[in-house]
Amino acid sequence: MKNKLSQKMIPLRLKLSGIFIMASILIFVVNVMLMLGINNMSVKMDRVYRDNLALNELSGALDDVQNNMTEYLFTKTTDSLEDYYKSAQNYKDLYQTLNGKVTGDKYDMMERNIRNMSEQYLILTDNAIEAKRKRNVEEYSMEYDKATEIRNFIDTYINSLNNERFKNNSIFFSMLIADFRVFEIVSMIVMFIALVGSAIFVIAFTSSVTKPVNNLAVAADEVAKGNFEIETLPISSNDELGVVTGAFNKMVVSIRQYIEQIKNNMENERRLKENELKMETSLKDAQLKYLQAQINPHFLFNTLNAGAQLAMMEDAEKTYNYIQNTAAFFRYNVREGNTTVTLDDEINLIDHYIYILNVRFSGDIKYEKNIETKTKNVPMPSMVLQPIVENSINHGIKEMEGKGKIILHVYEKDDDVYVSIKDNGSGMTQEMIDKVLSEKLKEEEKPAPAGAHGIGMDNVIKRIRLFTEREDSINILSEGEDMGTEVIIRLKKSETVNV
Amino acid sequence: MKKRFSVKNVILVYSIITFFVAAISFAVSFYFSRAVNLGSEEGDEHYDKYYVMITSEKDSDFWQSIYKGAYETGKENGIYVELLGDNLTKIYSDTELMNIAINSKPDGIIVYANESKDMTSLINTAASKGIPVVTVYGDCANSSRCSFVGVDGFKLGKEYGKRIVNIINDGSAWDPEDKDAHDHLDVAVLVDSFSDNNNQMLVWSGIQNAIETDNNTEVKINLELKYINNSSPFTIEESVRDIVKNSDLADVIICLNGTNTNYVYQTMIDLNMAGRSVVFGYDDNESILRGILRNNIHFTMSADTYKMGSDCVMALKEYSESGYTSQFVLADVTTIDSSNILKYISESGEVLHEE
Numbered sequence: 001m002k003n004k005l006s007q008k009m010i011p012l013r014l015k016l017s018g019i020f021i022m023a024s025i026l027i028f029v030v031n032v033m034l035m036l037g038i039n040n041m042s043v044k045m046d047r048v049y050r051d052n053l054a055l056n057e058l059s060g061a062l063d064d065v066q067n068n069m070t071e072y073l074f075t076k077t078t079d080s081l082e083d084y085y086k087s088a089q090n091y092k093d094l095y096q097t098l099n100g101k102v103t104g105d106k107y108d109m110m111e112r113n114i115r116n117m118s119e120q121y122l123i124l125t126d127n128a129i130e131a132k133r134k135r136n137v138e139e140y141s142m143e144y145d146k147a148t149e150i151r152n153f154i155d156t157y158i159n160s161l162n163n164e165r166f167k168n169n170s171i172f173f174s175m176l177i178a179d180f181r182v183f184e185i186v187s188m189i190v191m192f193i194a195l196v197g198s199a200i201f202v203i204a205f206t207s208s209v210t211k212p213v214n215n216l217a218v219a220a221d222e223v224a225k226g227n228f229e230i231e232t233l234p235i236s237s238n239d240e241l242g243v244v245t246g247a248f249n250k251m252v253v254s255i256r257q258y259i260e261q262i263k264n265n266m267e268n269e270r271r272l273k274e275n276e277l278k279m280e281t282s283l284k285d286a287q288l289k290y291l292q293a294q295i296n297p298h299f300l301f302n303t304l305n306a307g308a309q310l311a312m313m314e315d316a317e318k319t320y321n322y323i324q325n326t327a328a329f330f331r332y333n334v335r336e337g338n339t340t341v342t343l344d345d346e347i348n349l350i351d352h353y354i355y356i357l358n359v360r361f362s363g364d365i366k367y368e369k370n371i372e373t374k375t376k377n378v379p380m381p382s383m384v385l386q387p388i389v390e391n392s393i394n395h396g397i398k399e400m401e402g403k404g405k406i407i408l409h410v411y412e413k414d415d416d417v418y419v420s421i422k423d424n425g426s427g428m429t430q431e432m433i434d435k436v437l438s439e440k441l442k443e444e445e446k447p448a449p450a451g452a453h454g455i456g457m458d459n460v461i462k463r464i465r466l467f468t469e470r471e472d473s474i475n476i477l478s479e480g481e482d483m484g485t486e487v488i489i490r491l492k493k494s495e496t497v498n499v
Numbered sequence: 500m501k502k503r504f505s506v507k508n509v510i511l512v513y514s515i516i517t518f519f520v521a522a523i524s525f526a527v528s529f530y531f532s533r534a535v536n537l538g539s540e541e542g543d544e545h546y547d548k549y550y551v552m553i554t555s556e557k558d559s560d561f562w563q564s565i566y567k568g569a570y571e572t573g574k575e576n577g578i579y580v581e582l583l584g585d586n587l588t589k590i591y592s593d594t595e596l597m598n599i600a601i602n603s604k605p606d607g608i609i610v611y612a613n614e615s616k617d618m619t620s621l622i623n624t625a626a627s628k629g630i631p632v633v634t635v636y637g638d639c640a641n642s643s644r645c646s647f648v649g650v651d652g653f654k655l656g657k658e659y660g661k662r663i664v665n666i667i668n669d670g671s672a673w674d675p676e677d678k679d680a681h682d683h684l685d686v687a688v689l690v691d692s693f694s695d696n697n698n699q700m701l702v703w704s705g706i707q708n709a710i711e712t713d714n715n716t717e718v719k720i721n722l723e724l725k726y727i728n729n730s731s732p733f734t735i736e737e738s739v740r741d742i743v744k745n746s747d748l749a750d751v752i753i754c755l756n757g758t759n760t761n762y763v764y765q766t767m768i769d770l771n772m773a774g775r776s777v778v779f780g781y782d783d784n785e786s787i788l789r790g791i792l793r794n795n796i797h798f799t800m801s802a803d804t805y806k807m808g809s810d811c812v813m814a815l816k817e818y819s820e821s822g823y824t825s826q827f828v829l830a831d832v833t834t835i836d837s838s839n840i841l842k843y844i845s846e847s848g849e850v851l852h853e854e
Contacts, residue, residue: 022513026520033524102579104544109581112549113603120602153599160587183527190523197516204512 012209012239019205023198030194034187041183044176048169054097055162059155061091062118066151069125073132073144084129088122095119107168110161114154121150212241216248228256275466279381282463283339286383301330325355333383340467343378343410343419343491346385347371350408353386357393365393366405373412379494381467385421387460388487392423395485400425417493422486428478436476437461464489546579550815551603552635552808553583553596554611560784561757561804562611565635568808569609576816580609597621601628607815608632612639614697631818633811637698646814648828650802652698655832656705658800659753659779663706663720664713666777666797672750683719687742687749689759692726699755706753723749727759735759740766748776757782760799764790783835783847791840798836806830 064087072080095118099111124147131140215233222230232249235242304327311319329352332345347369354367389406397404409420428436439458464474468491477486552569554562566582573580583596591599593610594617600608601624608625612618612634622632622642631645638647663686666672673681688706690699703724710720725742728734739762742748754760760780764787767773773795780787783801790796807830817824835843 026513026516029517029524030520033520033527037527102546102549104546104574104579106581106586109549109579110586113599116604117599117602120604149598150602153595153602156587156589156591157599160589163588164586186523186527190520190527193523194516194520197519201513201516 009238009242012241015205015209015237015239019202022205023202026194026198026201030190034190037183037187041176041180045173048173048176051165051169052162054094055158055165058091058094058098058114059158059162061087061094062151062154062158065091065122065125066148069128069144069147072129073140076132081129084125088125091118092122107161107164110157110164114157114161117150117154117157121147121154124150208237209239209241212237212245216241216245219248219252223252223255228252228259275469279339279463279466282459282466283381286459286463301327304330322356322359325352328352329356339382340379341382342376343380343417344375346380346382347375347408347410349386350389353389354406364400364402364404365397368405368407370407370409370411373410373417375410375417377494378417378491380489380491381463384460384464384489385419387457388421388489391457392421392425392485392487395426397423397425415493417491419489419491420486421489422484424484425482426485427481427483428476428485429480430478433476433478437474468492546573547577548573548579548606548816548819550578550580550607550609550812551583551600551605552580552609552811553593553600554635555593556611556758557582557585559757561782564804565808565811568805568810569812570808572809572812576812578606578812578816580812594618594621597625601625601630604628605630607819609635609811609815611635611637612642612644613637613694614639614641618642631815633814633818635807635811645818646811646824646826646828648807648810648814649698649830650832651829652701653705653708655800656702656707657709658705658832658834659702660706660709661713662779662798663710663751664716666751667714667716667718667720671797672777681718683721684751685721685723685749686751686753687723687725688753688755689725689727689739689742689763690755691729691759693729702755736762736766739763743767743770743772748772751777751779753779755781757784757787760790760796761786764796768795783833783843788835788840788844791835791837794837798834801833801835802830803833804830 065084068080068084068087071077072084095115098115099108100115101108102112103109124143128140128143128147131143212233219230219233230252232252233245235245235249304323308320308323308327311317311323329349332349332352351369354365358365358367392406393404397406403424405424407420407422409418409422411418411420436457439461461474465471467473470490473490475488475490477488478484550569550573552566554565556562557566566580569580570582583600584591593612594615597608597610597618598621600610601621608630610618610622610632612622612632618639619642622634622639622644625632626643626645632642634642634644634647634649636649638644638649640647663672663684667684672684686706688703690703707722710722714720727738727742729738735758739759742752743763743766752763754763757780760778760782761784763778764780767775767778778790778796780790780796780799781801783799787796787799791799810828810830814824814828833843
């Protein structure tokens with residue numbers, strides 16, 4: 001990825017124009033090459049007979065000079081003199097284009113000779129004209145004869161050169177024609193190669209652009225159908241398509257993650273809600289049972305308070321204490337809203353309860369309390385310990401006639417707070433323990449005495465488990481019949497006490 | 500698969516294609532530029548000077564050999580030597596060619612001259628225009644030519660004369676079947692009737708001189724000049740045939756140039772008269788050498804033509820550089836007969852083609 005980023009990004013526009021430009025350049029190069037070739041050929045074709053044309057022109061100009069000179073010598077008119085000078089200048093211009101250097105080429109040498117003879121010829125014709133103007137008949141006829149002789153030499157030279165050149169050029173021309181045929185074939189081949197080459201090139205280059213688009217389209221279609229489990233697309237180009245592909249990959253991964261998160265959140269919320277509902281239901285159940293049992297706790301509580309006042313006034317201290325404890329016990333139950341209390345509250349409630357029972361059963365129940373840790377910062381559900389103690393008394397020690405004993409032990413272990421309620425009563429079989437712990441005890445199996453109205457063990461177990469969110473938060477130990485029972489509750493400490 | 504279409508690979512493909520096209524273009528342009536050069540292969544050379552050579556017998560082996568010597572020596576010295584009139588559609592006489600040469604303003608003229616007035620005047624005109632003239636083989640002694648390159652005609656004549664005396668002494672001068680007493684020997688010297696060249700007269704004098712001084716025999720030698728009508732190339736053959744067919748054929752025929760030698764030799768073979776007369780030739784062309792090998796030509800003399808051509812160029816060069824040169828440059832003359840012909844052929848590199 002880092003590597004990809006470090007590469008320079010080439011915009012798609014540049015790429016596409018690059019394809020066009022490069023293909024065009026290729027075709028352009030080929031065309032230029034072929035055009036140059038054709039041009040070269042045509043220049044050569046042109047040159048083939050250019051020499052002959054030039055020589056013919058030269059020959060014509062020479063005739064003009066000769067004729068004009070002759071005419072002037074005959075007529076001596078101003079017109080013919082003018083014509084002579086014109087034609088002489090024209091001839092001069094023409095022969096000066098001829099080769100004047102000494103080369104190894106015989107045709108060049110012929111040109112050189114024509115040039116030199118022409119120079120001499122014009123001198124002679126000028127002399128003849130001059131002599132005519134001076135009316136020197138003898139001189140101008142002599143100069144005329146000399147000039148004519150040279151003119152004939154020049155004429156022969158021009159004709160010979162023309163002839164030789166023509167012969168030579170004809171050979172050259174046929175060679176050129178043959179070359180031209182070859183050139184045609186070669187041009188075709190080169191054009192074909194260029195065509196195939198640019199086709200390959202364009203296909204290759206456009207593939208590099210369209211392939212990622214295709215991949216993206218296929219992948220997008222998959223996603224649109226709802227399949228997020230697609231492979232990440234490879235980023236093969238460093239252009240906008242690469243960027244889009246990368247973004248698409250990220251998007252798919254992100255969507256997948258969000259879906260996962262939402263699923264988890266929903267699951268959590270559902271579980272939380274379920275817990276809350278269960279708690280509420282259990283509490284309601286407990287409260288309902290209490291309300292059924294204690295028809296009007298407020299009335300009872302107020303009545304008991306009045307009784308306590310009365311006992312105070314009569315100096316009946318024991319009665320006062322009894323009524324006070326009873327009132328405190330009921331107050332705890334009448335309290336509203338708080339389903340979560342501290343361990344301390346629960347232990348106090350047990351104190352009241354044991355006191356009340358001992359008054360009722362005239363001190364038959366021995367109660368030992370062994371608190372080794374702070375109890376104010378341990379949260380727990382309300383109405384948990386009292387039903388357990390009640391259960392111990394009802395099923396354990398009620399029949400033991402003063403030998404019954406209940407030991408409450410609170411201690412810390414592995415940062416957890418353990419609450420142990422132990423009795424020396426009738427005990428339980430393991431089968432029974434398992435049934436109770438698995439909350440499968442059937443109604444008829446509950447060994448509740450007739451008229452029992454307390455909160456059932458199953459309700460307590462359920463609530464403690466819901467509260468701590470762990471199965472092993474409550475345990476029952478018994479070594480068998482008449483060997484007593486111990487109920488251990490495992491609670492978590494809280495940093496802050498929110499009760 | 501994904502990698503195949505990366506930008507790098509595309510550029511690689513493009514480069515390969517471009518390279519291909521460029522290579523083909525280069526090959527094509529190379530091929531066609533070669534074709535252009537075919538048209539002007541010799542035009543690239545450059546020469547400092549331009550000499551012309553003028554002869555009315557430019558097609559003969561003798562003159563071609565002289566021209567070859569001049570051309571090659573010239574080339575080595577940066578001089579282009581042209582055999583004037585070679586490319587022209589019209590056949591010009593040597594005086595006309597001289598005229599052309601003078602008006603063409605070359606740096607030097609090599610001419611097969613003669614002693615005629617026209618030639619003298621033309622050579623003088625050329626010299627007055629600053630064009631040095633060297634005469635070759637034929638001289639124009641009274642003109643202002645700067646040098647003459649040729650053979651010593653008198654010396655040549657003396658050699659012919661000596662050979663005549665020799666064949667009298669060894670008896671091979673007459674037909675072996677002719678058992679008559681021989682008190683005289685007829686010698687015919689063939690000379691061109693139309694010639695202002697006094698070279699053949701020098702040879703004639705040489706022969707006469709040699710016979711007078713060397714003939715110590717009883718045999719009387721009758722020297723006779725026979726004129727060959729050389730007014731046109733076709734008349735030579737007719738003249739020679741007339742002479743050979745004549746019943747009064749000389750015992751010895753002396754030819755003073757290669758053309759005449761050839762015609763005499765060919766005519767004698769054609770008329771089945773080989774051996775009837777002893778033929779002295781001149782020049783060393785293939786046909787003449789073959790005649791010697793077959794004993795139809797007694798002997799021939801040959802100047803070193805290649806060196807003559809070369810000497811002409813060197814004389815002109817020397818003259819234009821320093822203002823003077825030797826008045827006469829005489830070429831070596833080799834005598835070729837049956838005793839040394841094989842050696843001569845192998846040394847000169849001549850190849851005789853079977854007829």
